[in-house]
Amino acid sequence: MLQKVRQQWKDLVEAQLAGYAKELVGDDDAVSSLPPLAVQTPPKPELGDIAFPLFSYAKALKAAPPKIAADIKARIEALSDRPAGQLLLAGPYLNVKIDVAALAADLSREIRSEGPSYGCNEAKRGMKVMVEFSCPNTNKPLHLGHMRNDSLGESVSAILRANGAEVRKVNLVNNRGVHICKSMLAYEKFGNGETPESSGLKGDHLVGKYYVRFAQWEKEDSTAVEQAQEMLKKWEEGEPAVIALWKKMNQWTLDGLAESYRKMGVSFDKYYYESDTYKLGKDEVLKGLEKGVFYREADGSVWIDLADIKLDKKVLLRKDGTSLYMTQDLGTAVARHEDWPFDSLIYVVASEQNYHFKVLFHVLGKLGYEWAKNLHHLSYGMVNLPEGKMKSREGTVVDADDLVDQLTSLAADEIRAKEREGEVGDVDATAHAIALGALNYYLLQVSPTKDMIFNPAESISFNGNTGPYLQYMGARISSMLRKFAEVETDYVSVPFDPALLALEDERELIKVLASYPEAVAKAGSDYDPSVITAYLYDVSRRFSKWYHDNQILKAGEPALVKARVELSSMVLQVLRNAFSLVGIPYLSTM
RNA sequence: GCGCUCGUAGCUCAGCUGGAUAGAGCGCCGGACUUCGAAUCCGUAGGUCGCAGGUUCGAAUCCUGCCGGGCGCACCA
Numbered sequence A: 001m002l003q004k005v006r007q008q009w010k011d012l013v014e015a016q017l018a019g020y021a022k023e024l025v026g027d028d029d030a031v032s033s034l035p036p037l038a039v040q041t042p043p044k045p046e047l048g049d050i051a052f053p054l055f056s057y058a059k060a061l062k063a064a065p066p067k068i069a070a071d072i073k074a075r076i077e078a079l080s081d082r083p084a085g086q087l088l089l090a091g092p093y094l095n096v097k098i099d100v101a102a103l104a105a106d107l108s109r110e111i112r113s114e115g116p117s118y119g120c121n122e123a124k125r126g127m128k129v130m131v132e133f134s135c136p137n138t139n140k141p142l143h144l145g146h147m148r149n150d151s152l153g154e155s156v157s158a159i160l161r162a163n164g165a166e167v168r169k170v171n172l173v174n175n176r177g178v179h180i181c182k183s184m185l186a187y188e189k190f191g192n193g194e195t196p197e198s199s200g201l202k203g204d205h206l207v208g209k210y211y212v213r214f215a216q217w218e219k220e221d222s223t224a225v226e227q228a229q230e231m232l233k234k235w236e237e238g239e240p241a242v243i244a245l246w247k248k249m250n251q252w253t254l255d256g257l258a259e260s261y262r263k264m265g266v267s268f269d270k271y272y273y274e275s276d277t278y279k280l281g282k283d284e285v286l287k288g289l290e291k292g293v294f295y296r297e298a299d300g301s302v303w304i305d306l307a308d309i310k311l312d313k314k315v316l317l318r319k320d321g322t323s324l325y326m327t328q329d330l331g332t333a334v335a336r337h338e339d340w341p342f343d344s345l346i347y348v349v350a351s352e353q354n355y356h357f358k359v360l361f362h363v364l365g366k367l368g369y370e371w372a373k374n375l376h377h378l379s380y381g382m383v384n385l386p387e388g389k390m391k392s393r394e395g396t397v398v399d400a401d402d403l404v405d406q407l408t409s410l411a412a413d414e415i416r417a418k419e420r421e422g423e424v425g426d427v428d429a430t431a432h433a434i435a436l437g438a439l440n441y442y443l444l445q446v447s448p449t450k451d452m453i454f455n456p457a458e459s460i461s462f463n464g465n466t467g468p469y470l471q472y473m474g475a476r477i478s479s480m481l482r483k484f485a486e487v488e489t490d491y492v493s494v495p496f497d498p499a500l501l502a503l504e505d506e507r508e509l510i511k512v513l514a515s516y517p518e519a520v521a522k523a524g525s526d527y528d529p530s531v532i533t534a535y536l537y538d539v540s541r542r543f544s545k546w547y548h549d550n551q552i553l554k555a556g557e558p559a560l561v562k563a564r565v566e567l568s569s570m571v572l573q574v575l576r577n578a579f580s581l582v583g584i585p586y587l588s589t590m
Numbered sequence B: 001g002c003g004c005u006c007g008u009a010g011c012u013c014a015g016c017u018g019g020a021u022a023g024a025g026c027g028c029c030g031g032a033c034u035u036c037g038a039a040u041c042c043g044u045a046g047g048u049c050g051c052a053g054g055u056u057c058g059a060a061u062c063c064u065g066c067c068g069g070g071c072g073c074a075c076c077a
Helices: A002-025 A028-032 A055-061 A065-078 A100-117 A144-162 A178-190 A203-220 A224-237 A240-264 A282-291 A325-339 A351-366 A370-374 A400-417 A427-444 A467-491 A504-514 A516-526 A530-549 A558-579
Strands: A050-053 A085-090 A093-098 A128-132 A166-173 A270-273 A302-305 A313-317 A344-350 A375-380
Touching: A002 A028, A002 A050, A002 A055, A002 A065, A002 A093, A002 A504, A002 A516, A055 A065, A065 A085, A065 A093, A100 A504, A100 A558, A128 A144, A144 A166, A144 A240, A144 A344, A144 A375, A144 A400, A144 A427, A144 A516, A178 A203, A178 A224, A178 A240, A203 A224, A203 A240, A224 A240, A240 A400, A240 A427, A282 A302, A282 A313, A282 A325, A313 A325, A313 A351, A325 A344, A325 A351, A344 A351, A344 A370, A351 A370, A351 A375, A370 A375, A400 A427, A427 A467, A427 A530, A467 A530, A467 A558, A504 A516, A504 A530, A504 A558, A516 A530, A516 A558, A530 A558
Parallel strands: A128 A166, A128 A344, A166 A270, A344 A375
Antiparallel strands: A050 A093, A085 A093, A302 A313
16 A cells, blocks of 8 residues: 555656656666666655655766756656655655555555455465474474474464465374384383373373383383384384374374364364375385486485585485485375465475475476475574573473463463453453463564574563563554444544644554555565564554554544544554464453 | 574664664663553663675675584485
């Protein structure tokens, strides 16, 4: 919306620059070789709303930028038909102060008619995008690292939907392998038939307990790992007792994970299990061999030479003909494309695997899959603690369930401390929503590629730049609108007059609201939820300052009340829309 | 050693497709509640944007080198 206004002015200035160049220099070459016009935002509101820096035209036009700015300004002002707004000179910049009242009028209409879909666009209309995330192991519960993954996966999926894509969220559960056998073995040896029911432990925590137990036992018995490998062999041979134990324990974990996901607001359209996919890919590799894009070593193993992307050689099939991680991922990608012919597939996986995905995508391209060029690895950095890395051996791993519970109980304490139980109604549900808002916002605030430090003390703070702060702004506006609703009948005949929103804070707020669609588009093309979190904070901060300094319901003049209420309700709609993209539950009271 | 990645205020982070005095939050210090919910708002202090070159009218932003942190470099996943 703001984009449109900007473009309008850009076209106009560009056209005038061309005309000006022709007059000044005289030939068409001078016109066609003009540098492109940059569009910027002035650093201070009093300098205008749109800025056109003219430095780069000095050479071509043989004139000083301030003079060019002045001349272009004069030319535009001489036009009879031009967009509403005012031109300002600021040295080498030609700035525009746009007609914010007109913008506000359009914005109000648009937000009212589009509601929850205000900000959405059609950029990816018709595109099928698969998003893979979470991918837990079935030998332990989720921890903080998974939470960053899940937050990103959910958020990116929502963002892509807002950009018009058809999204399918998928999970690939890692339910087989030696590490799974380790917890099985330890359970067999030390479990004494314990169950989630008998122990009172959540299934995934119970299984995790035996994974830890294995690590302990491994130190006492040097044959432990060997025994686990034997168990894996039996699993692969389908030995009934092993399969039965595997099924039982996997189910415990999966039930536990399902509960964690529910608690975290995470869901999937489809689950894939590695036990079904781990043998895939062999055919793909053999096809590649036929095509001559791979080669076979004397020992029978199959390789690809990655010299063309300046990497080493990589094994794709073992000498005994069995699959590897890479083989599996090749096969899984192909199988999924057959399942659901996506245009693009996004893997939300930690940056440790950058190399793996670089190779995977390249190999798929070599195999001739044209969709390979639309595969994307959404790589994210580690989550560390203030003391350093999380280490399972040192017991510093932050458990996902514990964290959510802890935050929920702190939020509940806060509600009680503020004596808001009555207004809030369901304290637990509200506290839980606050906990999720706090967590998702904290995790999504940081650019995905960067490692981040998770400071528990800071994450549980509900003040400052936090999820609850944003939720609070939403709740405040809702509260105010409820009050307004009681007297709304008095205002039905009062029209919304956007010209009354002339304060600087109001102008800025309107512009920010009008730029929301651009934030959604950028978040979508960059696969970056932090664009939305930053946007949310910007809107909230501006709103709270304005709201603090100015009265809304008590503004006096009915027309002014109406205008400010209208602005507030626009802010609320945008907040809610953006909340839904980053996993922050909206609360009408808190 | 090679590759990828990050290095901005005491701490946690924005800003990075080059542009006008580098921004927030936390913390510190100091203000604002008989007034639409103070989970709020305002103000002060705090930065050679890792270092050195280069490109440019202009560099936190682009290029090169160096230094420092992280990750990766298995016929493991």
